[in-house]
Amino acid sequence: MILLLRLAWLGSSLATAVAFPAAQHADAAAAKMEWTESLLYSFNDTQSHPDGTRPIGVLAADSQGNLYGATNTGSSYNTQTSCDCGAVFKVTPQGVETVLHFFNGSAGNDGSFPASGVIVDKQGNVYGTTPTGGNTACNNGCGVVYKIAADGTETVLHVFAGGSDGSNPMAPPITDSKGNLYGTTSSGGNTSCLSSGGCGTVYKIAANGTESVLYAFPSGGSDGLYPQSSLIMKSGALYGTTAQGGTLNPSFGTIFSLTKGGAETVVWNFCNATGCEGAYPTPQQGVVMDKSGNLYGAVGGGIGYGIVYKLSGNVETVLYTFCSQTNCTDGWYPNTPALVRKYLYGTTQYGGSTDNGTIFEINRGGAYSVLYSFAGGSNDGCYPSASPLHLRSGFFGALGSCSTGDEGAIYRVGK
Numbered sequence: 001m002i003l004l005l006r007l008a009w010l011g012s013s014l015a016t017a018v019a020f021p022a023a024q025h026a027d028a029a030a031a032k033m034e035w036t037e038s039l040l041y042s043f044n045d046t047q048s049h050p051d052g053t054r055p056i057g058v059l060a061a062d063s064q065g066n067l068y069g070a071t072n073t074g075s076s077y078n079t080q081t082s083c084d085c086g087a088v089f090k091v092t093p094q095g096v097e098t099v100l101h102f103f104n105g106s107a108g109n110d111g112s113f114p115a116s117g118v119i120v121d122k123q124g125n126v127y128g129t130t131p132t133g134g135n136t137a138c139n140n141g142c143g144v145v146y147k148i149a150a151d152g153t154e155t156v157l158h159v160f161a162g163g164s165d166g167s168n169p170m171a172p173p174i175t176d177s178k179g180n181l182y183g184t185t186s187s188g189g190n191t192s193c194l195s196s197g198g199c200g201t202v203y204k205i206a207a208n209g210t211e212s213v214l215y216a217f218p219s220g221g222s223d224g225l226y227p228q229s230s231l232i233m234k235s236g237a238l239y240g241t242t243a244q245g246g247t248l249n250p251s252f253g254t255i256f257s258l259t260k261g262g263a264e265t266v267v268w269n270f271c272n273a274t275g276c277e278g279a280y281p282t283p284q285q286g287v288v289m290d291k292s293g294n295l296y297g298a299v300g301g302g303i304g305y306g307i308v309y310k311l312s313g314n315v316e317t318v319l320y321t322f323c324s325q326t327n328c329t330d331g332w333y334p335n336t337p338a339l340v341r342k343y344l345y346g347t348t349q350y351g352g353s354t355d356n357g358t359i360f361e362i363n364r365g366g367a368y369s370v371l372y373s374f375a376g377g378s379n380d381g382c383y384p385s386a387s388p389l390h391l392r393s394g395f396f397g398a399l400g401s402c403s404t405g406d407e408g409a410i411y412r413v414g415k
Helices: none
Strands: 036-042 053-061 067-073 087-091 097-102 126-130 144-148 154-159 181-185 201-205 211-216 232-234 237-242 254-259 264-269 279-281 295-301 307-312 315-321 332-334 338-340 343-350 358-363 368-373 389-391 394-399 409-414
Touching (some): 053 394, 097 144, 295 332, 338 389
Antiparallel strands (some): 053 067, 126 144, 144 154, 237 254, 279 295, 295 307, 307 315, 338 343, 358 368
């Protein structure tokens, strides 16, 4: 079972990129500076120019400023396969795109249809997941974890088998200093859970390639159901979110922590009511943590049209409620923001001046501003699906499909 909670697919067009100065934070002077956008690369998948279609999820960058990501669809037009199964790509700071790998579905246990972005290690290896493909024990395949070396060689690190092993990962893994990978599957694990084929798992893939399930969410859902987010690791513990479940009734998802030994704790229950506002944590990205141990994240439902929250111990503070304006020019359906020093930077998939999505900034006191509203069309793009990646030269991310023939774009926004 794969849960895709209001996941927006993507698209746009190409414009020449100009390097931006280092991103500055909002203050009285910076607020007067105009944020501008350019499209670093536009996808145009054709038989003569196969490059993938519809980029999805958060981007990653290496030390040279090259960007890496995945497309949900796209084909190499190989006559041996008809699978339009997606790709992993690299885009240079100058806007030159290279496809590192086209997925082939179940052929050779390869994955298909990535639903999220990727991570990159210091050696330039790219890691990610696909929710389908691989083992055909699941409908359309149970999903895989993959590694792509700098030369484009793909290695399938693990093929999920369904059942107790877990299935359908929806977010990229994270890695520790020893080369171990950690991630979540949105189903599988405890197969008695709600008779749904399992309520999801947290898994580990050791540096030697051995996979183990650290935690399988149990039947009943009190610990959470269907984790779809990536994890963070702080002081040896893992933190993430579940799309549903919790101890409250009705239950609208959780934040959980997990020791490396597999001991799980529910950190927070969302309940769509005063005191625990919000419902359904946004997929792909879970939470971020500051140096004081406070957690930040976003939910797409509940009070208003989504919120950004802060969790300090067992006290939740709603930093911002979206669509507080009647025409939603502030945006709606936020993605979990990135934490950059004292500010949160995120995107909304919809809303803004033309309802094509926004990039926003929130300080830790909850002061909110729209940095940029996407205008749609082939020259500007629409529907960002993840928080922006912050580099010295600006903010970068993937955009969605605005119209027929629009296959997605990589944007750059700065001052």
